Amino acid sequence: MGVVAGVLAGLFGVGGGFIMVPLYVMWVGLDQRKSHATSLAAVVPIAVAGAIGYATTGDVVWHAAFALLAGSIFGALYGVKLLGQVSLKFLQLGFATLLFASAVRLIWSSQPHLLLEGLPGIVLLIGVGFFAGVMSGLFGVGGGIIMVPALIIASGVDAIQARGTSLAVIVGSGISGTWANYRKGNIEVPFALLSGIAGIPAVFLGVYLSHSLPERISVILFSFILLSIAIQQVRKVINGQAQH
Numbered sequence: 001m002g003v004v005a006g007v008l009a010g011l012f013g014v015g016g017g018f019i020m021v022p023l024y025v026m027w028v029g030l031d032q033r034k035s036h037a038t039s040l041a042a043v044v045p046i047a048v049a050g051a052i053g054y055a056t057t058g059d060v061v062w063h064a065a066f067a068l069l070a071g072s073i074f075g076a077l078y079g080v081k082l083l084g085q086v087s088l089k090f091l092q093l094g095f096a097t098l099l100f101a102s103a104v105r106l107i108w109s110s111q112p113h114l115l116l117e118g119l120p121g122i123v124l125l126i127g128v129g130f131f132a133g134v135m136s137g138l139f140g141v142g143g144g145i146i147m148v149p150a151l152i153i154a155s156g157v158d159a160i161q162a163r164g165t166s167l168a169v170i171v172g173s174g175i176s177g178t179w180a181n182y183r184k185g186n187i188e189v190p191f192a193l194l195s196g197i198a199g200i201p202a203v204f205l206g207v208y209l210s211h212s213l214p215e216r217i218s219v220i221l222f223s224f225i226l227l228s229i230a231i232q233q234v235r236k237v238i239n240g241q242a243q244h
Helices: 002-012 017-028 032-055 062-083 088-107 118-139 144-155 159-184 189-212 215-243
Strands: none
Touching: 002 017, 002 032, 002 144, 002 189, 002 215, 017 032, 017 118, 017 189, 017 215, 032 062, 032 088, 032 118, 032 159, 032 189, 062 118, 062 144, 062 159, 088 118, 088 144, 088 215, 118 144, 118 159, 144 159, 159 189
């Protein structure tokens, strides 16, 4: 799971939690809440390696990263708080909705566009970071599936730099959310360590592929993965209702 998550993290600028969350449930047997928390912990070392990989080629926009990070750290703490308060059905449907929306947005690709400049632009990024942080703490994903499109369509950042910047931000929000989850006892530490460490070398392969694959191919692949996992989550909710 860590290797697959690492490759996908480097390739798409996300933490890899979108693949680890359902696999922790299906393959390891963790409940939904522990899967989200453990996934977020495993994302941290993967994001660190990915951010380093992109930074070495100059593909991290640091001023945008700091603005996003300012919002995402607090957003992740709030997301962890919500994790203990919402129902299992809501977690599954919310996670699926997030994946569906991200897939649609990636298919509907656009050229980099600068929506706001100066202070308004910074405020916008802080807001995007907060929302991504909430999703990170709540659903166990790094938030990159929100930040990458936002950086492209609102901040004028190209796709490669958006991925590198996203991974740099995920490091901070992931640490914040993981610490809060750890204090609540939500993390299966051995699983998180094994997945995270296994993903470190794999993420560099993903970074290499990100610079090598045509943009359209990577978008289609990523969208297909997101849609497949979202459908699986919705089916679990429907099957659960049928059993009751």
